[in-house]
Amino acid sequence: MTPRRKRLLAVLAIVVGVGAAAVLASLAFEENLLYFYSPTQIVAGEVPEGRTFRIGGLVTTGSVQRSSGSLEVHFVVTDNQESIPVRYTGLLPDLFSEGKGVIAHGHMTDSGEFVADEVLAKHDENYMPPEVAESLHMPTPARTTE
Amino acid sequence: MNWTWFHKLASPPHFYRLAGRITPWLGWPAFLLIVIGLYGGLVLAPPDYQQGDAFRIVYVHAPSAWMSMFIYGMMAIAAAIGLIWRIKLAHAVAAAAAPVGAWFTFVTLVTGSLWGRPMWGTWWQWDARMTSELILLFLYLGLIALRASIDDRERADRASAVLALVGVVNLPIIHYSVYWWNTLHQGSTITKFGKPSITFDMLWPLLVMFVAFKLFFGMVLMLRVRGEVLRRERDASWLREELTR
Structure with missing residues (x-):
């Protein structure tokens, strides 16, 4: 894996990871929202x-x-x-x-x-x-x- | 695929000259369209059947709200390009865009508040749309503050880029908040699919304002990126030649 590819995956991981966390959090707090x-x-x-x-x-x-x-x-x-x-x-x-x-x-x-x-x-x-x-x-x- | 144009675009001297050349081509049409859009919206468009003349604030509110999200998305893409391909100019673009996005977000919140008071009967409510837009403002301010607090340029670029990417999650939340949750804010009037729920005589000035705000942002961004490049490349020989030409 080239360093550039690693950085690309890291960027995707940030976006997907935070997105998943937000979905879980909003499901947990659904009533309060x-x-x-x-x-x-x-x-x-x-x-x-x-x-x-x-x-x-x-x-x-x-x-x-x-x-x-x-x-x-x-x-x-x-x-x-x-x-x-x-x-x-x-x-x-x-x-x-x-x-x-x-x-x-x-x-x-x-x-x-x-x-x-x-x-x-x-x-x-x-x-x-x-x-x-x-x-x-x-x-x-x-x-x-x- | 030939990437020469891309590498050329990423070169600070090339972009510096290009930005200088296209600035007036963005600025003057923006000015003209803002004049047309405001005249169309504030004078020619008929009053709304429910809201009377108060609805006219939509001609500033909706384009600003759109820009507040568009700029964030563009900034995050620039930040990602800067991170992955180590392109310094991309970080300069992200740095230049953040304050402009913050101002559009601020204008969105203020005009929305001024609109909400007479129509809804409140300046502010913690509903999902308004709260997520306020979070967007805090994200912009956080990015500006983070960048300003790190002296080393490369570290500042990288840290800001990561924060910008983390904040991307807020964009779909803002857009879909009015559908996912019960909100005081109404749903979208103009959607990508389907007929807009606004008559044409009220719609066209809004579309003109959308285009105008985008061109205006383009002009401001070009000016600001030039400023960023001047600051970042102050010791470069090409810049000395450029300025003494």
Whole structure:
């Protein structure tokens, strides 16, 4: 084996070795790398009890209820299989709307309601002008006229 | 196969002159395309149906993110060539590329944060995409620091090359993070296979910016490699002749 060939193998060994180590590590930590849980996972009991976590899914159309005189808002998060009711007090992001992606951080109560202390909007990778979205019947967020 | 061109390319005097000649051919098109791309993206493209005008930050964010990974990949290949074939110029290229890659990564993180605040409702979340991109920045900074901390040039080259190769594992993690794990960050809009999920009037300025950023990087790299060669070959006779010509 020439020295150059040895160095070539050493370089390949570094890349492959580190890659294999990364795969093993990510498999071992898979649960901790989950940024959020879906309603199905929550119903199936995959979330450790008594821990705060994030729930992610779509806001069920027609489920958003605001209470007058406070910032409290109720809505339902669904993955089109299971649904979880969510309660949140605070300001919602601009992109929060029914039928759209949402991620909430908080904990489950005994009554099966998720109490959120932070709500984030998750948008998708689709970009299009409003007219195109309208012709495709995409739900657009209700914008306040300014 | 005839490798003469490759050996010629690896010769510092040849590359020094070549880099000087092609710099304007990269720089001016880059400048022109950035002007066209920004005008197309910020003025001509329609607002997004969900995000309104805020989506326009994609015209800087996505090309920067792409460059942050492209530069790392290129740097790692240069480092591998330097290690295996003992080509000094390849190490010079890797050394010259690292700070540029770090800046593109920084721009990616800052524009992403500025975008995330109004759209998602947060400046920063520890989701897999954002965390792996932050690790990329730390890798670049680590490489710059490692190189700066070793006085002996050859040892610095070799140590940096090994670290650069170790960091390659992060590139697929960044790219596939949005598919492998649940993330706040959305998936890819433009994929190699399949139709991009963006309309053409919004897409073309993005593609122009992709090309522009690449040319810009090419220009900066040529300037920086020339600087590296000047520093590394400061005692060489060809350089004295070159500079007194």
